[in-house]
Amino acid sequence: MVAAIARRLAGMLAVMFIVATMVFFLTRLAPGDPASLMLGDQATAADIAELRKTYGLDRPVAVQYVLWLKEIASGNLGQSIFLQRPVLQAIGERAEPTFFLALFSILIASLIGIPCGIASAVWRGRVADQTVSGSAMLAASIPSFWLGLLFIQFFAVRLGWFPVAGYGDPGADLAQRLRHLVLPAMVLGIVNSALITRFTRASMLDVLSEDFVRTARAKGLPESRIVLRHALGNALVPIITVVGLTAALLVGGAIVTETVFGLPGIGNLVVSAVLRRDYPVIQGALIVIAGIYVLINFTIDVIYTLVDPRVET
Amino acid sequence: MTQPAPLLAIENLAVTFRTEAGNVTPVRGVDLAVFAGRTTALVGESGSGKSVTALAVMGLLPRASGGISGGSVRYRLKSGETSDLAKLPPEGMRRLRGREIAMIFQEPMTSLNPVLSVGEQIAEQVRHHTGTGSAAAMRRAVEMLGLVEIPDAARRAADYPHQMSGGMRQRVMIALAMSCNPRLLIADEPTTALDVTIQAQILALVDRLRREHDMGVLFITHNLGVVAEIADDVTVMYAGEAVEAAEVRTMFRDPRHPYTRALIDCLPARARTGADGRRVVSSIPGSVGAAAAAGGCKFAPRCSHAAPPCHAAHPILEPSDGGHMIRCFRWRDL
Amino acid sequence: MDPAAAKLFLDRLFRRKLVLFGAVVLLVIVIAAIAAPLIAPYSPTGMRVTQRLRPPSATNWFGTDEFGRDVLSRIIYGGRASLGIGMAVVLASMLAGTTLGLLAGYFRALDTVIMRIVDAMMSLPDILLAIFLVAVLGASAGNVVLALAIVYTPRVTRVVRGSTLVVRELPFVEAARLLGVSTPRILTVHILLNVASPILVQATFIFAYAVLAEAGLSFLGAGVPPDVPTWGTMIASGQQYADRAFWVVFFPGLAIVLAALSLQLVGDGLRDMLDPKLRKAL
Numbered sequence: 001m002v003a004a005i006a007r008r009l010a011g012m013l014a015v016m017f018i019v020a021t022m023v024f025f026l027t028r029l030a031p032g033d034p035a036s037l038m039l040g041d042q043a044t045a046a047d048i049a050e051l052r053k054t055y056g057l058d059r060p061v062a063v064q065y066v067l068w069l070k071e072i073a074s075g076n077l078g079q080s081i082f083l084q085r086p087v088l089q090a091i092g093e094r095a096e097p098t099f100f101l102a103l104f105s106i107l108i109a110s111l112i113g114i115p116c117g118i119a120s121a122v123w124r125g126r127v128a129d130q131t132v133s134g135s136a137m138l139a140a141s142i143p144s145f146w147l148g149l150l151f152i153q154f155f156a157v158r159l160g161w162f163p164v165a166g167y168g169d170p171g172a173d174l175a176q177r178l179r180h181l182v183l184p185a186m187v188l189g190i191v192n193s194a195l196i197t198r199f200t201r202a203s204m205l206d207v208l209s210e211d212f213v214r215t216a217r218a219k220g221l222p223e224s225r226i227v228l229r230h231a232l233g234n235a236l237v238p239i240i241t242v243v244g245l246t247a248a249l250l251v252g253g254a255i256v257t258e259t260v261f262g263l264p265g266i267g268n269l270v271v272s273a274v275l276r277r278d279y280p281v282i283q284g285a286l287i288v289i290a291g292i293y294v295l296i297n298f299t300i301d302v303i304y305t306l307v308d309p310r311v312e313t
Numbered sequence: 314m315t316q317p318a319p320l321l322a323i324e325n326l327a328v329t330f331r332t333e334a335g336n337v338t339p340v341r342g343v344d345l346a347v348f349a350g351r352t353t354a355l356v357g358e359s360g361s362g363k364s365v366t367a368l369a370v371m372g373l374l375p376r377a378s379g380g381i382s383g384g385s386v387r388y389r390l391k392s393g394e395t396s397d398l399a400k401l402p403p404e405g406m407r408r409l410r411g412r413e414i415a416m417i418f419q420e421p422m423t424s425l426n427p428v429l430s431v432g433e434q435i436a437e438q439v440r441h442h443t444g445t446g447s448a449a450a451m452r453r454a455v456e457m458l459g460l461v462e463i464p465d466a467a468r469r470a471a472d473y474p475h476q477m478s479g480g481m482r483q484r485v486m487i488a489l490a491m492s493c494n495p496r497l498l499i500a501d502e503p504t505t506a507l508d509v510t511i512q513a514q515i516l517a518l519v520d521r522l523r524r525e526h527d528m529g530v531l532f533i534t535h536n537l538g539v540v541a542e543i544a545d546d547v548t549v550m551y552a553g554e555a556v557e558a559a560e561v562r563t564m565f566r567d568p569r570h571p572y573t574r575a576l577i578d579c580l581p582a583r584a585r586t587g588a589d590g591r592r593v594v595s596s597i598p599g600s601v602g603a604a605a606a607a608g609g610c611k612f613a614p615r616c617s618h619a620a621p622p623c624h625a626a627h628p629i630l631e632p633s634d635g636g637h638m639i640r641c642f643r644w645r646d647l
Numbered sequence: 648m649d650p651a652a653a654k655l656f657l658d659r660l661f662r663r664k665l666v667l668f669g670a671v672v673l674l675v676i677v678i679a680a681i682a683a684p685l686i687a688p689y690s691p692t693g694m695r696v697t698q699r700l701r702p703p704s705a706t707n708w709f710g711t712d713e714f715g716r717d718v719l720s721r722i723i724y725g726g727r728a729s730l731g732i733g734m735a736v737v738l739a740s741m742l743a744g745t746t747l748g749l750l751a752g753y754f755r756a757l758d759t760v761i762m763r764i765v766d767a768m769m770s771l772p773d774i775l776l777a778i779f780l781v782a783v784l785g786a787s788a789g790n791v792v793l794a795l796a797i798v799y800t801p802r803v804t805r806v807v808r809g810s811t812l813v814v815r816e817l818p819f820v821e822a823a824r825l826l827g828v829s830t831p832r833i834l835t836v837h838i839l840l841n842v843a844s845p846i847l848v849q850a851t852f853i854f855a856y857a858v859l860a861e862a863g864l865s866f867l868g869a870g871v872p873p874d875v876p877t878w879g880t881m882i883a884s885g886q887q888y889a890d891r892a893f894w895v896v897f898f899p900g901l902a903i904v905l906a907a908l909s910l911q912l913v914g915d916g917l918r919d920m921l922d923p924k925l926r927k928a929l
Contacts, residue, residue: 011766018767023779030783125377134665137915141907143859145866146882146900149889157890211423217373218418219438219489220411233428253772256863260886270775274782274869282779286771293770 008301012294017069019290023283024068028061030279077284082276087284091266097167098258098265101181101188102250108189109196110243116193117200117239121208122227132197140194148187148260155183165262184261188254192246199242203235210234241300248296252289319346320389320497320529321370326399327383328362328369338382339365342554344630344638345531346546347497352523352530354540354561356576357550363533364419366550367501370398370531371416372406388414391496412442415490419502421483425474431485432458432470435492442493457488461518480511484518491522498523499531504539516543537580541565549573552611555630558638569633569644571616572597610642618643666919669912676906680726689717691724691876700892710894712885718895721876722902728877729858730906732792736857737850739796744803745846749838751804752811762808765801773798777860778869791870795860799853806849810842817841844917851914855907862903878903 052058056067071078077087113136120132156164168177207213208231216230255267262268266285273281328340340362347353357363368374369381386398391413398406410416418424426434435454439445445453451470458466461484474482483503490498500519504512520543523530532543540547540561548558549572557570568574575597599615610616613623622642630640679686689707695715703710709718751761768776780794814820820837858878864870865879873880878899885895 014763015767015770018763019770022764022767026780026783030785130665137911138904138908141855141859141904141911143862143866143879143882143900143903145863146896146903149882149886149896150893150900153889153893211418211420212426214373215418215424215486215489216426218371218410218416219441220407220409221437221441222407225441230426230429234426249772251772252775255772255774255778256867259867267775270778271867271869274778274867277782282782286775286779289772289775290767290770297770 005302008298012298015294016287016291020069020072020287021065023286024065027279027283030277072287077287078280080273080278080281082273082278083281087280088288090269090281091285091288094264094266094269096265097177097181097263098251098254098267100178101184101254101258101263101265102247104178104181104185105188105192105250105254106243106247108185109192109246112189112193113196114200114239117197118204118227118232120197120201121204124205129201133201136194136197139190139197142191143256144187144191145256145260147191148184148257151183151187152261165260167263180261180263184254184257184263188250188257192250195246196239196242200235200239203238204231207231207234237304240303244296244300245293248293251292252285317348318389320349321345321347321531322387323366323370323384324387325384326366326369326381326386328365328374328379329382330375330379332378338553340369340553341383342630342640343384343548343550344555345548345558347529347531348546349496349529350523350527351545352520352532352543353546353548354544355531355533355548355550356535356537356540358535361550362553363535363550364501367416367499367531367533370499371410371414372398372401372403373410373416376403388497411438411495412493413495414497414499415493415495416499416501417483417486417490417503419505421479421486421503421506424486425482427474430471430473431477431482435470435485435489438489439492453492454488457492458485460491460522461485461488463488480507480515483507483511483515487515487518487522491526494526495528497529497531499533501533502535505534505536512539519543537576549576554611554640555638556612556640558630559636563635563637567637569637569639569647570612570641571618571643571647572612574647575617610640618647663916666912666916669909669916672905672909673913676726676902676909677730679723680730683723683727687717687720687723689720691716691721693717700888700895702892703894709898710892712881712892712895713888718881718898721881722878722899725876725878725881725899726902726906728788728871728875729861729879729903732788732795732861732871732877733854733857733906735792736795736799736861737854739792740799740803740853741846741850743796744800745807745839745842747800748804748807748842749811752808753815753838758808761804765804768798768801773856773860774863777864778867781864781869786869786872788871788875791861791864794864795857798860799857802853803846803849806845807842810845811838814838814841848914848918851910851917855910855914858903858906858910878906 049058056064059067075088077091079085080087080090083090116132116136120129123129152164156162162183163180165180167180204227208227212234213226213231216226221230252266252270254265255271257263258265258267259271266289270282270285272278273285323343323345326340326343327338329336329338343362343366345353345355345366355363355366365374370386374380381399384399387395388398388409389395396405398409401409425431429437432451432454435457436447436450439450439453440447443450455466455470458470463469463481463484469477474485477485486503498519503519504515507515516539519530519532522528530543532539534540544561546558547561547564548555549564549570550556551572557564557568557573559567564573565577568577575595578595579597597615608627609624610619610626610628613619616623620643626642628640628642630638632638633644683691693716695711698707698711698715699713701707701711701715707717707719709722712718712721747761747765751758771779777791777794777798780797781790784790784794815838823837861870861877862879862882865873865877866883868883871877871880873884881899882896885892885899889896
């Protein structure tokens with residue numbers, strides 16, 4: 001058990017190391033000198049040299065790389081050029097809307113996807129299955145920003161049920177702020193439900209053909225109990241995985257939706273950073289988001305051991 | 314016939330599956346009876362339709378693609394009334410399963426739910442059929458595990474299937490089947506996947522439970538040795554049909570259908586001593602899949618006694634003396 | 648024919664019908680893009696100040712945009728860029744992913760390294776990785792292709808590696824090796840032929856994702872320059888007029904949905920035909 005967790009932790013660190021390395025060297029690919037990019041067109045040669053020195057850009061790339069790894073390992077993601085504050089702080093300030101958006105979106109996606117996937121598997125090949133499978137494919141074909149624009153037009157502009165954009169006043173109470181998340185969460189919930197539906201269907205179909213489901217039928221249990229307790233209980237592990245990983249990907253993957261709805265979240269921060277070439281922010285955000293994904297992945301593995309008694313190693 | 318009315322009487326059962334290639338009928342003429350307190354063995358090669366027959370009785374055929382397409386499955390209820398299971402709606406069938414009719418399967422390794430403790434899997438059925446509380450149901454589960462001779466039952470009840478051996482799991486399956494005092498137990502090759510020593514123990518266990526609970530047992534097997542050991546009555550199946558039925562002693566002493574005779578000749582105990590002094594186990598040429606002429610006897614292509622009429626017409630299952638039934642034109646000549 | 652068999656037949660026909668629908672829609676979209684100059688009723692760049700933001704009508708079926716350009720014509724031309732980029736992404740990621748997957752699946756030593764990198768790349772959301780890559784490479788159609796190809800390569804690598812691991816254990820590969828067929832030949836001929844169908848299925852899905860991702864990038868202003876008409880840039884530039892003229896946003900989006908949906912339907916149909924075992928996984 002401990003050895004298995006240690007092994008997973010080592011794998012986690014390896015992935016993070018590769019992400020950090022990738023981010024570092026890819027950033028060096030960017031055309032132009034970072035210092036002159038940071039300072040803009042009006043900078044003098046002296047200014048640029050000064051900045052190169054403060055950011056260590058005058059040292060060899062290998063040295064920069066080692067220094068950068070050290071900084072990350074100590075939890076320092078650097079300083080935002082444009083925002084004039086530590087990257088981690090900038091990300092922290094933007095975390096709330098992104099966190100709640102990811103949470104609500106995955107809830108909606110699961111509430112749609114899991115029941116639809118179950119129904120689709122139970123009535124495999126019937127009209128219900130065809131409808132669900134077709135709808136899932138349709139949902140996976142919708143660009144989230146487009147659906148967002150349509151929702152804004154209809155529910156916010158036309159009907160006036162929800163705010164058009166933004167996240168409200170920072171001083172307003174939480175409920176007031178969360179109202180701004182209803183429409184974006186619906187958009188992301190619908191779009192991401194497709195994957196959860198397909199996964200639920202596939203894993204339920206796998207389990208429903210197992211011998212122990214036949215045993216449960218032989219016991220004379222009602223079909224609902226067979227499906228929900230015996231089959232779903234065994235399909236839960238892959239379903240938890242896909243729900244968890246989708247949630248993790250939503251933290252950084254809601255960029256487009258955050259932009260459409262003008263939500264000041266992490267995705268929005270990344271887009272602004274890209275447009276302003278604020279590389280420390282982009283790099284920092286990538287590290288944080290990959291870290292969240294890896295951490296959730298790790299948590300899921302731990303949950304496995306709780307849900308599935310067979311996993312003991 | 315001196316026997317009382319049977320607990321289960323299957324007549325001319327047919328089962329049809331819809332496949333992409335059209336309809337197939339793996340079972341098309343099964344007659345058999347199971348009596349209270351007795352074991353009927355259903356014998357045949359793989360693919361002869363034994364398991365499909367069992368699943369049909371249980372109402373466990375895959376509903377989307379298959380079902381009973383003919384005949385009757387009359388079952389004598391606890392109340393004494395007789396009900397045709399072939400015509401029972403799914404809901405009515407479900408009420409009988411686990412309570413009146415229980416089943417154990419061939420694959421003990423995969424037949425139990427891996428994420429529930431074995432005690433809970435038994436208790437769940439008890440709660441469902443008797444409405445007892447969870448504590449009482451769990452006590453019953455432990456009692457059943459003891460009944461099937463699982464040592465330290467109270468502790469093992471909390472175990473998950475993967476913590477048990479195959480033989481142990483089959484005992485759990487039997488405990489599960491017995492937990493609501495069923496009157497009919499269907500055992501579908503329950504010992505095939507087990508070691509020989511464990512096989513004998515499981516057979517003895519099923520036999521003891523039958524005697525103690527006056528239960529009817531439909532025992533499906535391809536192994537005539539097992540039949541000799543456990544059965545009171547035997548029905549032999551070939552290619553989806555019952556071809557011979559008799560009491561077990563009659564069947565072994567006086568087999569009349571050529572297929573049954575061939576099967577018994579295949580037993581290692583009946584091996585002849587060949588010219589070179591070695592013992593030769595005989596076998597039946599061909600396989601169940603061997604195509605029979607449309608409308609002819611199914612076994613004719615593999616039968617060493619087949620005559621022209623055998624390929625032209627299909628024999629019916631006809632009674633001989635003492636409840637012996639044979640589906641063959643030529644049994645009188647052989 | 649008895650009712651049960653008839654129902655089964657209808658079910659299958661229904662399934663095929665959806666696939667057929669997807670194939671026809673896809674074909675129409677592709678032909679329209681290729682033959683844009685012949686089909687488009689107007690020039691995609693022809694501005695008419697007097698005709699700004701006109702609603703759909705007999706002359707402009709999908710209305711006009713903020714510069715008086717015909718939306719339908721722009722969608723037809725936009726398909727060239729959107730589908731062209733998608734196609735290029737598919738080809739590039741197939742090539743790279745297949746190579747890496749074969750190497751990882753066949754050479755133990757490379758497996759760990761390649762799969763760790765794949766894991767690392769898949770720990771980032773597609774769109775985030777894409778926007779980062781476009782940011783460092785610079786926003787242009789070519790770099791969008793490169794960025795998305797990098798994003799989708801790990802998916803192909805995984806599929807190919809998985810199939811390779813299975814195929815390499817099959818007796819005929821072993822036999823070929825014993826007969827002295829050289830390793831590169833074993834790789835290319837035997838394994839590639841056997842993993843071709845999962846790759847093909849994967850290709851259609853990546854095509855769909857790439858069309859969606861390109862639109863997202865362009866919408867964010869981190870993709871194709873706004874003066875090139877793609878479905879994404881059309882929605883991006885039209886969004887500020889969405890309250891007055893929904894059609895400038897609605898129709899380009901509909902084109903994306905139809906393209907992505909038809910690609911996925913075709914991919915699903917291919918999977919059914921090529922590998923019935925995968926059918927239930929949808």
